Structures are given as C-alpha cells and as structure tokens.
Amino acid sequence: MKLTGSQIVLECLKAEGVDVMFGLPGGAILPFYQTLPEYPEIRHILVRHEQGAAMAADGYARSTGKVGVCIATSGPGATNLVTGIMTAHMDSVPIVAITGQVPRAMIGKDAFQESDVTGITLPITKHNYLVMDTRELPMVIKKAFHIARTGRPGPVLVDIPKDVQQEEVEFEGYPEEADLRTYSPVAEVDPAEVKKAARMIDQAKRPIIIAGRGVNISRAHGLLQELAEKAQIPVITTLLGIGSFPGRHLLSVGMPGMHGVAWATLAIDEADLLIGIGMRFDDRVTGDPNLFAHRAKKIHIDIDETEISKNVKVDLALVSDVNKVLGALNPLVKHNTHPEWVECIDRWRREHPSLAFRETEDLLPQFILKHLNEETQGDAIVVTGVGQHQMWAAQHFCFEKPNRFITSGGSGTMGYEVPASMGAQVGNPDTTVWAICGDGGFQMTMPEVLTMVENNIPVKLVIMNNGTHGMVRQWQELFYNKSYVATLFQTPDFVKLAEAFGCKGLRITEKDQVVPAFHQAMKHDGPVILDFVVRAVENVYPFIPPGGSRASMEEDPNVSVAMG
Amino acid sequence: MAVPRQILVALVEDKPGVLNRVAGLFRRRGFNIASLAVGHSETPNMSRMTIVVEGDEGVRQQAARQLRKLIGVMEVRDITDDAIVARELTLIKVKALPDNRSDIISIVEIFRGDIVDVEPDSMVIQATGDENKIEALHKMLKPFGVLEIMRTGQVAMVRGSAESTKNLSQVRPKFKDIGGV
Numbered sequence: 001m002k003l004t005g006s007q008i009v010l011e012c013l014k015a016e017g018v019d020v021m022f023g024l025p026g027g028a029i030l031p032f033y034q035t036l037p038e039y040p041e042i043r044h045i046l047v048r049h050e051q052g053a054a055m056a057a058d059g060y061a062r063s064t065g066k067v068g069v070c071i072a073t074s075g076p077g078a079t080n081l082v083t084g085i086m087t088a089h090m091d092s093v094p095i096v097a098i099t100g101q102v103p104r105a106m107i108g109k110d111a112f113q114e115s116d117v118t119g120i121t122l123p124i125t126k127h128n129y130l131v132m133d134t135r136e137l138p139m140v141i142k143k144a145f146h147i148a149r150t151g152r153p154g155p156v157l158v159d160i161p162k163d164v165q166q167e168e169v170e171f172e173g174y175p176e177e178a179d180l181r182t183y184s185p186v187a188e189v190d191p192a193e194v195k196k197a198a199r200m201i202d203q204a205k206r207p208i209i210i211a212g213r214g215v216n217i218s219r220a221h222g223l224l225q226e227l228a229e230k231a232q233i234p235v236i237t238t239l240l241g242i243g244s245f246p247g248r249h250l251l252s253v254g255m256p257g258m259h260g261v262a263w264a265t266l267a268i269d270e271a272d273l274l275i276g277i278g279m280r281f282d283d284r285v286t287g288d289p290n291l292f293a294h295r296a297k298k299i300h301i302d303i304d305e306t307e308i309s310k311n312v313k314v315d316l317a318l319v320s321d322v323n324k325v326l327g328a329l330n331p332l333v334k335h336n337t338h339p340e341w342v343e344c345i346d347r348w349r350r351e352h353p354s355l356a357f358r359e360t361e362d363l364l365p366q367f368i369l370k371h372l373n374e375e376t377q378g379d380a381i382v383v384t385g386v387g388q389h390q391m392w393a394a395q396h397f398c399f400e401k402p403n404r405f406i407t408s409g410g411s412g413t414m415g416y417e418v419p420a421s422m423g424a425q426v427g428n429p430d431t432t433v434w435a436i437c438g439d440g441g442f443q444m445t446m447p448e449v450l451t452m453v454e455n456n457i458p459v460k461l462v463i464m465n466n467g468t469h470g471m472v473r474q475w476q477e478l479f480y481n482k483s484y485v486a487t488l489f490q491t492p493d494f495v496k497l498a499e500a501f502g503c504k505g506l507r508i509t510e511k512d513q514v515v516p517a518f519h520q521a522m523k524h525d526g527p528v529i530l531d532f533v534v535r536a537v538e539n540v541y542p543f544i545p546p547g548g549s550r551a552s553m554e555e556d557p558n559v560s561v562a563m564g
Numbered sequence: 565m566a567v568p569r570q571i572l573v574a575l576v577e578d579k580p581g582v583l584n585r586v587a588g589l590f591r592r593r594g595f596n597i598a599s600l601a602v603g604h605s606e607t608p609n610m611s612r613m614t615i616v617v618e619g620d621e622g623v624r625q626q627a628a629r630q631l632r633k634l635i636g637v638m639e640v641r642d643i644t645d646d647a648i649v650a651r652e653l654t655l656i657k658v659k660a661l662p663d664n665r666s667d668i669i670s671i672v673e674i675f676r677g678d679i680v681d682v683e684p685d686s687m688v689i690q691a692t693g694d695e696n697k698i699e700a701l702h703k704m705l706k707p708f709g710v711l712e713i714m715r716t717g718q719v720a721m722v723r724g725s726a727e728s729t730k731n732l733s734q735v736r737p738k739f740k741d742i743g744g745v
Contacts, residue, residue: 122585123592127635130581147635182577182638306629309622 003171005134005164006035009098010042012141015174018042018069020060020426022053022419026073028113029100031165033071045426045455048447050077052419054084055445057095059420061088062406063381064427065219067148068095074102075113078159079120083413085155086124090410091240092213094153096144097121103163104132117159126154134167139175146178151185152304153217186303189320189328197275197299197316198332204273204297206341207233210256210285213240213409214278214302214322216402221245223326224277231336234345236264238279239394242405247378247398253345257285259391259540262352262553267345269550271296278302278322281311282410283546291549301325354542355395356559363534365389365464368514369396372434372462375518378404380432383421385441386412388470391540393436415444421459422452432522435461439491440469446497452527453502460521461529466536467491474539494531505529567618569598571650571720572628574613575605575639582636586613589634595619595627599652599717610638614650614719643722650720653692655680656702659709660687668708675701686711694718 003011009032013021020043025033036044047053050072057068068088072078078099088095102111118130127147129140137160144156201207215224221244228235228251235245236253245252254261256268268274274296279285281300286292289312298314300307301322308317318325357366369392376382378399383406384390390407399405406424408416421435442463452459464470473487498505504524508517508531521528541556576582583602590597598616605612617627624642632640660668660682668687672679677691691701695718702713 118581119584122588180635183635304633306626306633308629310626 001171002168004031004035004166004168005137005160006032006166007038008134008137008169008171009141009160009165010035010039011171012138012174013042013069014039016067016141016145018067020045021069021071022047022056022060022423023071024048024050024053024073024077025071026077026100026113028074028102028162029071029077029098029165030073031162032098032100032160044071045451047419047451049445050080051084051415052422052445052448052451054081054095054097055087055413055416055419056423056426056448057097058084058088058093058416059383059406059423060427061093061095061423062091062420063403063424065217065403066094066427067145068093068423069098070095071098073100073113074117075115077113078117079115082120082124084419085121085157087408087411087413087416088155089124089126091408092153092217093155094148095155096148097155097157099157099159100165101130101159101161104161105163107161117157121157124155125157126152128157128159130159131161131164134164134169137164138171138173139179142175143178143180146180147183152214186321186324187305187319189318189324191328193316193318194325194328195332197318197329198334200273200297200299200316201231201233201275202334202336205338206271207231207273207275207338208253208267208271208296209233209235209275209277210238210268210279211235211241211244211277212238212279213244215241215244216278218278218322219402220278220322220326221402223323223330225249227326227330227333230330231333232338232342233275234267234342236260236267238282238285238409239407240409241279242394242397243399243402244278246400248400251342255394257282258287258544258546259395259542260285261349261354261395262542262555263345263348263354265542265544265550265553266348268293269295270344273297273299275299276301276314277326280307283311286312287544287546287548352542353555353559357556358558360535363509363511363514363532364538365466365532365534366392366396367511368462368464368532368534369393369436371514372518373397375515376432376434380404380434381406381421381424381428382434382436383407383417383424384436385417385438386414387438387441387472388474388538388540389436389438389464391471414438414441417441418445418461419448421461422448422457425452425457425459433459435459437461437463438470439463439465439467440489443492449498449501449503449527449529456526458524458526458528461527463494463529463531465491465494465531465533466538468536470538471540473537477537477539478543479545494529498529503527503529505531507531507533509533567596568620568624570617570619570624570627570642570644571648571718572615572617572631573641573643573720574615574631574637575607576611576613577636577638578604578609578611579636582611585634585636586615586631589630590615590617590627593626593630595623599715601652601717601719603719614717616718641722643720647723648720649723650694650718651692652695652698652718653690653716654698654701655714656689656691656705656710657712658687658689658705659685659711661685664708668705671701671704675704677701
C-alpha cells in the first residue's frame with residue numbers, strides 16, 4: 001500500500017496507541033497537519049506556544065505513564081519546544097516530539113525557518129532522528145517510542161523534512177520490534193550484589209531509604225513499601241519521589257534537601273546505611289556531597305549506570321529496574337525492627353517546626369496549600385510551577401498514591417504548571433487537576449489557559465499572587481543584602497484576565513474565603529483561576545543554603561515547635 | 565604532575581551523527597579529549613574509535629559509562645591497564661636545505677621513518693610509533709625548523725588473542741529490552 005510520509009507517521013502513531021497530541025502548525029509541518037483529518041481517532045490540541053505543547057505532553061506523560069506527543073514546525077516552532085524537551089529530559093519523562101524540517105534539498109542552505117534541530121536538541125534528548133529516507137519512517141517512529149519509554153525514560157525528537165512528509169512510498173505496516181542493537185535499557189540484576197545489599201540492610205542499625213522518581217516511573221511503590229515494612233526502614237521521598245511511599249505511613253519521613261524537613265536532614269546525617277532508590281543525589285538533595293550522609297554506607301539502586309558514584313560515591317550499586325532489584329532483594333532481607341531509630345526520627349519531628357507557620361491576618365501560601373491538601377485528600381493531581389509555592393506545596397501536600405504530584409524538579413522550569421496541568425487533565429479526564437502557580441511563572445505560559453477554555457479542559461488554577469519572583473527575592477534577602485533587583489513586578493488583574501479568556505476567575509484576599517473558593521472552583525465545570533492575594537514577603541523554611549549541610553540548616557525564625 | 569590519561573576503545577555504528585554525539589558528550593560533561601581516532605572496523609557498518617581521555621578515576625569511570633549509554637555505541641573497552649599496542653602516525657614538514665638534508669635523513673632512519681616528499685627547501689617525513697617516539701622525533705627535528713606537524717592521534721589494540729579485561733559490555737551485557745515503564 002502506497003502512502004505519503006505523513007500518512008505513514010499517523011498510521012504509526014495510531015498503531016502506537018497515541019490518542020492525543022499537542023502542537024502548533026507551520027509551513028514545514030503542513031503536509032502532516034493536512035493529513036490529520038484522515039485520522040479522527042487521534043485528538044490534536046492546538047496550543048498557543050510550542051513550549052506549551054512540549055510541557056503539556058510532559059504533564060500527560062508523567063500523570064499517565066504513557067508517552068506524550070508534541071508537534072511543531074521547523075525553525076522557531078521547533079526551538080520553542082526546547083525548554084519543554086529539556087524539562088522532560090532532566091526529569092526522565094517519555095515524550096516524542098515531531099518537528100517539520102525544510103525539504104531535504106534545502107537543508108544546510110539557511111532556508112526560510114531552517115534550524116539544525118537535531119543538533120540543537122542533541123544534549124537534551126535521550127536520542128533524536130533526522131529522517132532523510134521516507135522508507136525509514138516506520139522504524140524511526142517505532143524506535144522513538146521504544147527509546148522514550150524504556151529504560152530510563154526520556155524525550156526523543158524526530159525531525160521530518162517537508163518533502164519526506166509528502167513523498168509516497170510503500171508502507172508495510174508498523175514494525176513489531178525496534179531494531180536497536182546498540183541500546184540496552186535494562187541490565188539484569190546481579191544476584192551476588194543483591195545478596196551483599198541484603199546483608200548490609202540486615203546489619204544496619206540506623207537505615208534510611210531515599211526514594212526518587214524512579215520508583216514513581218516504575219510504579220514500584222508496592223515493593224518499596226514491602227521493603228520498608230519488612231525491615232522497618234524509614235523512607236524519605238525526594239521532590240520527584242513524592243507519592244512513591246504513602247505520605248501518612250508511620251515510616252514516611254518527608255522531603256530531604258534544601259527545603260526538606262529537618263528530621264529528614266537529621267536522619268540522613270545520622271544514618272549508618274542509606275539506600276538511594278531511583279534517585280540521583282541531586283545537589284538540591286545532598287548539599288555538600290562530602291558531608292551528605294557521611295556516617296552511612298551507601299547502596300544505590302538505579303536503572304542508569306551513569307548515575308552510580310556520579311555525584312556521591314556509593315559502596316554498592318544495583319543497576320537495573322527498581323522492580324527487578326526489589327523483587328530480588330526483598331525476599332533476602334530479614335524481618336527487622338529499629339524502634340530506637342524510628343523513635344529518634346519521631347523525636348526530631350516533634351522538636352522541629354519545619355512545617356509550622358505563624359498565624360497572620362493576611363493570607364500565607366502555606367495556609368492556602370495546607371487547606372487545599374485537606375480538601376483534596378490526596379485524590380487530586382497537583383501540578384506546580386517552580387519557586388516558593390512549589391516548595392510549600394511539596395511540604396504541605398500528602399499523597400498516598402504515586403504520580404499525583406507533578407513538578408519540574410531537575411530543570412526548575414517556571415511556567416511549567418499551566419501547560420503541564422493541561423496535559424495531566426487531558427490524560428486524566430476523571431480526576432480533578434489543580435495547578436499551583438506562581439504569579440511570575442503563570443505570566444510566562446498563561447496563554448495556554450485559552451487552550452483550556454477552547455477545549456474545555458477544566459484545570460483549577462491557583463495563583464499565589466505576591467507580585468514578586470518569591471524564591472529569587474528570598475535569595476536576595478538572605479544573600480544579597482535585601483537588594484531586590486528585578487524581582488518585584490506588576491501583576492495583571494487575574495480575574496479580568498480570566499474573564500477575557502472566557503473562564504471563571506475569583507480573587508481571594510481573606511482567610512475565611514479560601515475553602516469556599518476551592519468549593520466553588522470544584523463545582524464549576526470548566527477551568528477556573530483563583531487569584532490568591534498573599535503576603536509578598538515570606539520565606540521558605542527550613543533552608544539549607546546551596547552547598548550546605550545539617551550545620552547550616554535554618555528554621556523559620558518566626559515559629560516555634562509549639563505552633564507546629 | 566601530568567594529568568592521568570585513559571584509553572577507551574569504542575565500537576560504534578557507522579552512521580551520520582555518531583561522531584557528533586561522542587564529541588558532544590565529552591564536551592558537555594567537561595571531559596578532555598587528548599586524541600580521538602576513528603575508522604572502519606572488521607565488522608561491516610561499524611567503526612572503531614580510540615579515545616584518549618584526560619582525567620582522574622572519576623572522569624575515567626564516567627566517560628566510559630556515559631559513552632556506553634549512547635545509542636549508536638555498541639561496546640566500550642577501557643584498555644588503559646591492559647597490555648596494548650598503541651600507535652600513531654605523524655607527518656612532519658621540516659625545512660631542509662642541501663647542506664643539512666643528510667643530517668635529517670639519518671635522524672629519520674633512527675626513528676625508522678620515511679621521507680615521503682622532498683622539495684628544494686623542505687621535506688615531509690612520515691613516522692609511526694607510540695606517543696613517546698613521536699614526541700622524541702619532533703624534538704630531534706625541531707632545530708632544523710619544523711614548518712607543520714600532523715598527527716592522527718593514537719589507535720590502540722590489546723595484545724594477543726585475549727579480550728580486554730575491561731570490556732565493559734561484558735561486565736554488563738547488552739540485554740534485549742524487557743519491557744516498558
């Protein structure tokens with residue numbers, strides 16, 4: 001059967017089970033777009049800016065576990081995807097980006113809207129392809145999805161010249177298997193190493209687990225809980241590991257690192273065995289890597305061999321999928337208890353006010369998030385931007401299930417929350433999706449609210465309106481002598497803006513309006529913007545300055561333990 | 565103290581972009597490449613690279629692992645500590661006038677090099693050997709006036725029929741994909 005390149009790509013996407021794509025057309029991708037009406041089973045959502053397409057695909061992928069798909073034209077269309085692709089790459093999110101390219105004969109001639117997109121995205125994709133032979137399209141699409149979702153997931157970009165999209169070639173169906181002889185996504189577990197790990201765990205007096213995004217990706221939360229309960233090991237969850245262990249579990253410790261709870265920092269510092277599972281010893285977790293868990297032997301479980309001893313030197317590495325490792329490890333670990341150690345962490349919890357905040361007349365973001373957590377009971381999907389509100393959300397939300405807390409960790413991409421929440425809502429139409437937005441980040445990507453309105457994607461957007469880039473301002477206050485350069489700004493009237501977009505908007509200035517506003521938002525059938533006018537100057541605590549350690553941890557000077 | 569050097573040998577797919585991926589990886593991870601030589605291997609459509617990397621033990625481990633992770637790279641061996649044969653080829657254009665030509669020729673003979681071009685006022689010398697020999701030849705020719713030096717960078721191979729002790733792809737074999745997320 002002879003088909004055009006565009007038809008072939010769409011046949012392959014259909015065979016791959018793609019039900020939605022986020023994109024924006026342009027000259028070099030037009031043959032693909034003009035073929036879309038032949039494939040009504042694939043929904044296309046027209047975004048307002050291509051970065052929205054990449055981040056929506058990312059939010060869709062993180063919340064569903066499926067590969068997200070985004071489409072852009074050549075040149076500026078493709079480069080607008082870049083921040084979204086980088087965001088997905090840093091947090092191991094499976095997305096496939098399809099970009100139009102100028103016709104083959106014009107490549108390298110600086111043609112109109114030409115850019116070397118495979119070159120530009122080389123360091124921020126897991127892999128990428130420029131398709132110069134139309135007959136290779138089916139295999140390239142197969143490989144792209146296979147690479148994106150297997151092993152340590154990540155973004156894959158496929159750049160397709162316009163004339164490849166138009167050319168008719170014989171299509172023999174979507175390949176069954178990706179022909180990839182130089183790709184080995186998952187290693188087998190080494191039984192001898194697993195045995196050693198089990199012995200280290202059995203002998204530990206003060207063991208601690210740090211679970212990261214790898215556990216969420218592999219949906220290995222059941223096995224993690226089994227290990228923690230069997231050997232009675234307290235579990236710390238990183239920013240991207242939130243939900244990988246039940247937040248209300250007796251062994252749940254909370255978030256570590258720069259804005260982590262004090263008892264997590266102390267537990268890491270005092271532990272004699274640290275088991276990192278699907279996490280990568282990011283500097284925001286470790287602070288000074290030489291002082292991080294300096295009393296502990298370290299076991300690192302990760303699917304990616306390059307993460308072993310990259311940031312923190314470890315004593316034992318188990319390189320494979322976490323399901324395979326824990327599947328082999330859990331039966332070998334002895335039933336054990338560490339009552340003194342668990343009580344010790346609980347005592348630190350009682351002694352430190354990390355999650356406390358003071359009573360104020362005006363609205364504090366922590367107050368709002370604490371109440372939203374109580375209202376949503378861990379059942380909603382919560383997507384955040386980057387900055388103070390993100391850290392407060394990570395501290396105050398509690399999840400019993402994996403992949404409900406969606407946030408840009410590694411890349412810290414402001415504005416992520418608006419398109420990513422849109423993607424999460426599209427992938428989870430029956431779940432309430434809350435976007436926790438900073439007023440700075442929201443202004444970066446707010447046109448996508450219009451995409452939500454147009455497609456009736458009912459995200460509930462909470463804006464923390466403080467008129468500043470809060471986290472940067474906090475650093476200026478603490479490290480730059482309160483010199484607030486370029487962090488204070490004018491915010492628009494978000495309620496009027498909501499109305500202009502054709503969605504519901506509410507402004508909340510009083511504490512007693514907070515919960516009713518949540519109820520109103522949930523009752524409303526479409527997207528809602530809740531503009532919370534919050535105190536402008538408020539800092540996130542605990543705080544360990546970059547490169548610091550337990551010794552440099554600061555708690556909120558305004559609160560005491562009694563308030564907690 | 566001299567920066568330690570590691571010799572990595574990689575078998576890679578002979579496809580556009582693979583060299584770019586390797587070079588890009590070393591650049592963005594901040595690994596210094598002392599030399600990189602690449603050419604066809606005994607396997608059709610596969611090329612073999614010899615990469616000499618400068619850096620400590622951490623760099624050595626990271627460079628090999630990061631390289632191995634690249635799609636397009638079939639196999640990586642760290643042969644630094646093996647019994648190896650390592651050679652490079654150099655072309656040296658040196659000033660040579662009738663009165664000192666024979667001096668140059670005798671030096672070239674000691675190094676078992678070849679004169680591959682002679683002009684009235686210059687000669688091109690070709691020599692192969694390990695790094696020390698090439699450096700020594702350059703040193704000996706310097707007083708005559710070296711006009712241009714070309715070096716291929718090292719190519720290296722383990723001696724004998726034994727496989728390298730650090731064939732990383734044997735430590736952790738390439739497994740067929742065993743399923744998704």
